[in-house]
Amino acid sequence: VQVEIITIGYEVLSGRTLDSNSAFLARALEEASVQVGWHATVGDAPERIAEALRHALARADAVILTGGLGPTPDDVTRKAVATVLKRPLQLDEEVVASIRERAKKIGRKLPASVETQALIPRGAQAMPNPVGTAPALLIIQDDKPIFMLPGVPHEMEALATQYVVPYLRERTGRHVRSFTLRTAGVFESQLHEKIAKLPQGWPGASLAYLPSFQGVDLRVTVASGDGEHVHQVATKARQQLLERVGSVVYAEGTTSMEEVVGELLAGRGLKIATAESCTGGLLAKRFTDVAGSSRYFERGFVTYSNESKLAELGVEAADLKAHGAVSAPVAEQLARGAREQAGVEIGVGITGVAGPEGGTPEKPVGTVFISVASPGGESVRRFRFTGSRAIVRERSAQAALDLVRRHVLGLPLDPTLDG
Numbered sequence: 001v002q003v004e005i006i007t008i009g010y011e012v013l014s015g016r017t018l019d020s021n022s023a024f025l026a027r028a029l030e031e032a033s034v035q036v037g038w039h040a041t042v043g044d045a046p047e048r049i050a051e052a053l054r055h056a057l058a059r060a061d062a063v064i065l066t067g068g069l070g071p072t073p074d075d076v077t078r079k080a081v082a083t084v085l086k087r088p089l090q091l092d093e094e095v096v097a098s099i100r101e102r103a104k105k106i107g108r109k110l111p112a113s114v115e116t117q118a119l120i121p122r123g124a125q126a127m128p129n130p131v132g133t134a135p136a137l138l139i140i141q142d143d144k145p146i147f148m149l150p151g152v153p154h155e156m157e158a159l160a161t162q163y164v165v166p167y168l169r170e171r172t173g174r175h176v177r178s179f180t181l182r183t184a185g186v187f188e189s190q191l192h193e194k195i196a197k198l199p200q201g202w203p204g205a206s207l208a209y210l211p212s213f214q215g216v217d218l219r220v221t222v223a224s225g226d227g228e229h230v231h232q233v234a235t236k237a238r239q240q241l242l243e244r245v246g247s248v249v250y251a252e253g254t255t256s257m258e259e260v261v262g263e264l265l266a267g268r269g270l271k272i273a274t275a276e277s278c279t280g281g282l283l284a285k286r287f288t289d290v291a292g293s294s295r296y297f298e299r300g301f302v303t304y305s306n307e308s309k310l311a312e313l314g315v316e317a318a319d320l321k322a323h324g325a326v327s328a329p330v331a332e333q334l335a336r337g338a339r340e341q342a343g344v345e346i347g348v349g350i351t352g353v354a355g356p357e358g359g360t361p362e363k364p365v366g367t368v369f370i371s372v373a374s375p376g377g378e379s380v381r382r383f384r385f386t387g388s389r390a391i392v393r394e395r396s397a398q399a400a401l402d403l404v405r406r407h408v409l410g411l412p413l414d415p416t417l418d419g
């Protein structure tokens, strides 16, 4: 089964709204082993929607449309679909009733125009929307399912998760298995050098390198053969990858670095405090993005000025003067200061030049020192990150988390693929 996703709306077409609906659907379908063959985006124009749907029906086995299901005159998806499929719009009494029901429940009088949402193409099946008024619609045309979903992302996501993904998963008989290994601290090219021609020994499998500011994810998809074959190839691929590059793998699937580090700290009953300069609190944000982080995250200091480094964390004025705020001794004293001030086991310090200004020949933009202090000892590393200010900050926070992870696990602090 090959699915085509059509997103509808001028705001998406023009780029003012990022097309997160396609991304969500494609990801959810991939996880369910349903292949997405095409994405299309059109404006709120009936003739364009009609054209996109005709193309989709000519090449895909199933179509999902999102957007333009609302009650306002610019929402024309239902009309366009009705025209293409030659199924006139009809008032669906059940949908009318559920719209009224919902209005009553939220205690608001909805305008009568809302009821135009109950005008649906003949033969369409309406699936109630748990978080909004526009129902999801399903039409089977020549054996091909066509779904229509509202454009509002959280409504679309709820309906897709509840109806569309399970429905399409059910219809695909293909055996597909995929897994993701998440690496940090090494380049794509370094991974590639190590992995080399391994994938050639995995029949029916493909390997994708997915780089981001957090690191490089390795995603393997095995998509041909029977269930047993697919399972064997996936198992072998995972094993071989871990043998070659396991030393830089911090997680599998979609687990984040902050979740990994958090579990590690919680599991060992360790508490942590952060002292940040160039990241301005980003590391503390990453830690506290995780529900339950109060078990191990004690506090975060954002000591941006030199004065605050002295006053809050006991950084030595002499060291600031001799080495500068961006230096190994200052990073170490930030980590130590955070640990002592908070009275916790682990302190982390970050200081660097995020840019775009402030670089020098000795400390160019992207130079960042990160230190971890714990009862087991102290460590500091110097990094040189590339990219914009925002990217340098993202990379710094990720490197700090990985440094904590390595420190706690007693791994080499420098991510390496040797040995």
Ligand code: ATP
Residues within 6 Å of the ligand: 007, 008, 009, 011, 012, 017, 018, 019, 020, 021, 022, 066, 067, 068, 069, 070, 071, 072, 075, 134, 149, 150, 151, 152, 153
């Ligand atoms: P409504 O009943 O709210 O009118 P609708 O089905 O008509 O729902 P749209 O009017 O197309 O949906 O879009 C509603 C909101 O959802 C808009 O804020 C729009 O920016 C957003 N949206 C629509 N399509 C997408 C998309 N593909 N990705 C992300 N956001 C989207």
Ligand code: MG
Residues within 6 Å of the ligand: 068, 069, 070, 071, 072, 075
């Ligand atoms: Mg709308």
